[in-house]
Amino acid sequence: MTILVEHVDFGSQFDDKNVHSEDINELVLDGGFPQPKNASQNTFFAPEINAFGHSFRNYDEESERQKGVEEFYRLQHINQTYDFVKKMREEYKKLDKAEMSIWECCELLNEVVDESDPDLDEPQIQHLLQSAEAIRKDYPNEDWLHLTALIHDLGKILLLPKFGELPQWAVVGDTFPLGCAFDESNVHHKYFKENPDIKSPAYNTKNGIYNEGCGLDNVMMSWGHDDYMTMVAKENGSTLPNAGLFIIRYHSFYPLHKEGAYTHLMNEEDFENLKWLHIFNKYDLYSKSKVLVDVEEVRPYYLSLIEKYFPAKLRW
Numbered sequence: 001m002t003i004l005v006e007h008v009d010f011g012s013q014f015d016d017k018n019v020h021s022e023d024i025n026e027l028v029l030d031g032g033f034p035q036p037k038n039a040s041q042n043t044f045f046a047p048e049i050n051a052f053g054h055s056f057r058n059y060d061e062e063s064e065r066q067k068g069v070e071e072f073y074r075l076q077h078i079n080q081t082y083d084f085v086k087k088m089r090e091e092y093k094k095l096d097k098a099e100m101s102i103w104e105c106c107e108l109l110n111e112v113v114d115e116s117d118p119d120l121d122e123p124q125i126q127h128l129l130q131s132a133e134a135i136r137k138d139y140p141n142e143d144w145l146h147l148t149a150l151i152h153d154l155g156k157i158l159l160l161p162k163f164g165e166l167p168q169w170a171v172v173g174d175t176f177p178l179g180c181a182f183d184e185s186n187v188h189h190k191y192f193k194e195n196p197d198i199k200s201p202a203y204n205t206k207n208g209i210y211n212e213g214c215g216l217d218n219v220m221m222s223w224g225h226d227d228y229m230t231m232v233a234k235e236n237g238s239t240l241p242n243a244g245l246f247i248i249r250y251h252s253f254y255p256l257h258k259e260g261a262y263t264h265l266m267n268e269e270d271f272e273n274l275k276w277l278h279i280f281n282k283y284d285l286y287s288k289s290k291v292l293v294d295v296e297e298v299r300p301y302y303l304s305l306i307e308k309y310f311p312a313k314l315r316w
């Protein structure tokens with residue numbers, strides 16, 4: 001792996017508003033909603049308990065953690081503005097932070113242990129491989145979907161110093177569109193009242209700056225690991241099917257895939273791809289279990305998929 005840039009200077013954009021972000025040392029994984037455990041419609045077996053013996057995404061059991069999650073969303077809702085995302089996209093589109101393979105990135109992400117996700121007490125690579133292996137079992141012929149699962153969270157390297165060490169609110173948590181009204185289904189919606197975009201008349205209608213049915217590709221999403229990883233895959237010429245890229249870009253877009261909001265911005269292809277995202281999401285949530293995947297055993301299979309859909313080295 002070749003690290004090209006030691007540190008990214010983002011200027012003053014994290015000043016003031018970000019003053020409390022150091023208080024939030026915990027990493028919110030893929031959103032903050034408790035999920036129903038009976039969402040599974042097909043053969044996939046969703047374990048009843050997680051690594052700590054509690055039900056999944058049950059933040060009520062840990063009110064302290066709940067407070068941390070709420071504070072996380074307060075910061076996220078205040079700081080994620082249209083201009084902020086525009087700046088982030090410009091900065092990260094340069095892909096000048098590192099050069100490495102997909103597998104090297106999996107190993108790098110392994111350094112990030114998620115301490116706050118109530119469902120997860122294993123290195124990230126276990127979450128990636130557990131999701132991928134569970135999907136592989138139920139959809140053996142969709143190799144692109146196995147690989148999508150493996151790479152869906154790689155964008156979390158944004159938390160690491162070499163990749164800008166972005167604050168948590170700029171990397172994880174549920175995502176939402178900018179440039180149009182914030183739908184009520186967004187978790188902790190009340191904190192959007194402190195978001196500067198709310199004062200912009202152009203952004204404050206249902207469609208905002210977009211046309212109905214414009215397609216989600218044309219919509220500015222809040223910045224995080226989803227958008228970043230999609231950008232990395234596209235810019236490096238990945239041949240993953242569009243459904244795979246769709247899953248990566250919108251897997252934290254809970255207002256859409258859980259609440260059914262923002263569908264007026266979708267086009268026909270988005271609706272097709274959303275079906276795959278619904279399938280994927282079950283595995284993303286429920287594969288965080290105590291049963292560890294033997295990394296060495298499955299590595300050759302995933303290396304073959306990486307070779308099929310990605311160049312040997314990617315720019316990050």
Ligand SMILES: [Fe+2]
Pocket residue numbers: 029030152153225251252
């Ligand atoms: Fe994620």
Ligand SMILES: [Fe+2]
Pocket residue numbers: 030127152153284
């Ligand atoms: Fe995930």
